[in-house]
Amino acid sequence: xxxxxxxxxxxxxxxxxxxxxxxxVDVFEDATGITLLADLPxxxxxALHLHVEAETLTIEGEVxxxxxxxxxxxxxxxxxxxYRRVFTLSRELDxxxxxxxxxxxxxxxxxxxxxxxxxxxIEVEVA
Amino acid sequence: MYRSLFPHDxxxxxxxxxxxxxxxxxYSPSIRGMARGGxxxxxxxxxxxxxxxxxxxxxxxxxxxxxxxxxxxxxxxGERASALPARETKANVHIDERFSGAFRRVVTLPDDVDxxxxxxxxxxxxxxxxxxxxxxxLPRRISVQ
Numbered sequence: 001x002x003x004x005x006x007x008x009x010x011x012x013x014x015x016x017x018x019x020x021x022x023x024x025v026d027v028f029e030d031a032t033g034i035t036l037l038a039d040l041p042x043x044x045x046x047a048l049h050l051h052v053e054a055e056t057l058t059i060e061g062e063v064x065x066x067x068x069x070x071x072x073x074x075x076x077x078x079x080x081x082x083y084r085r086v087f088t089l090s091r092e093l094d095x096x097x098x099x100x101x102x103x104x105x106x107x108x109x110x111x112x113x114x115x116x117x118x119x120x121x122i123e124v125e126v127a
Numbered sequence: 128m129y130r131s132l133f134p135h136d137x138x139x140x141x142x143x144x145x146x147x148x149x150x151x152x153x154y155s156p157s158i159r160g161m162a163r164g165g166x167x168x169x170x171x172x173x174x175x176x177x178x179x180x181x182x183x184x185x186x187x188x189x190x191x192x193x194x195x196x197x198x199x200x201x202x203x204x205g206e207r208a209s210a211l212p213a214r215e216t217k218a219n220v221h222i223d224e225r226f227s228g229a230f231r232r233v234v235t236l237p238d239d240v241d242x243x244x245x246x247x248x249x250x251x252x253x254x255x256x257x258x259x260x261x262x263x264x265l266p267r268r269i270s271v272q
Contacts, residue, residue, distance in 0.1 A: 021142075022138070022139045022142050022143075024224035024225045024226070025222055025224055025225065026210055026211055026220070026222060026223055026224065026225045027220070027221040027222040028211060028212055028218050028219060028220045028221060029218060029219045029221060030212070030216070030217060030218040030219075031217065034221075037210050037225060038225075039185045039186065039225055039226075039252070040185065040252070041167075041168075041183035041184065041185040041251065041252035041253050042181075042183060042251055042252065042253045043251060043252075044251050045251075064251075065170075065181055065253060065255070066248075066250070066255060067172070067179070068174050068176075068177065068179060068257070069174070070174050070175070071172040071173065071174045071179055072172055072173060072174070073170060073171070073172040074171050074172055074173060075169065075170065075171040075172075076170045076171075077168040077169055077170060077183075078168050078170055078181075078183050085139070103186075104185055104186050104187065104249075104251070104252045105183075105185030105186060105251050105252015105253065106185045106186035106252065
């Protein structure tokens with residue numbers, strides 16, 4: 001998420017003006033963080049935009065299919081070339097440490113909990 | 128952090144509702160149907176030389192996808208394992224929307240395709256199947272003697 005400025009500009013231009021598909025997601029949480037999986041089929045790696053600002057996570061992607069010249073679509077279930085979904089994060093999540101992997105159209109995001117929010121085992125000292 | 132009873136993302140809910148409604152109303156006159164909303168989602172198109180099928184099947188090992196054509200019917204089948212943590216682990220599932228399990232979809236092909244000239248490529252989670260049409264069915268200009 002180094003290219004934050006670039007991505008945020010992109011978001012301003014597309015937000016709210018174009019219809020988008022909502023990608024299905026799985027979200028699960030363990031003691032150390034939250035894992036999010038999102039299905040974004042047809043999106044090449046360079047057309048995926050992840051954006052974290054304050055406590056908002058935005059996932060955006062543009063579909064790019066190899067279409068032969070002169071093709072006429074006869075049936076379309078994926079009818080929009082754009083995905084977008086916004087999540088509100090919570091305070092205990094460490095947004096600086098988000099890691100992302102994008103493979104075969106599936107985005108895997110790992111958002112760890114901040115150090116202070118992780119469970120700790122407190123050793124009992126015997127006097 | 129549990130899923131809210133009153134979802135705040137109304138647009139996403141409307142989108143889901145619309146998908147479900149179209150699933151129940153959008154019947155096809157073909158006897159083999161072309162029902163929407165199946166897994167994987169499909170886009171179909173054609174050029175004068177080929178029929179192009181795009182199956183949106185993210186997160187699947189390409190080697191495990193079964194594609195075959197039999198008597199003018201294209202079948203795409205496979206399986207996607209659930210990514211959710213096992214029940215025994217100490218993890219809470221907050222949202223569970225992604226498809227998991229076995230899938231199978233069938234498409235009736237036009238009569239003029241050549242089942243021997245098929246290419247299938249898997250890229251960015253989309254299976255693109257291109258089937259050439261028979262040369263004899265291509266539009267031709269007939270010269271007048």
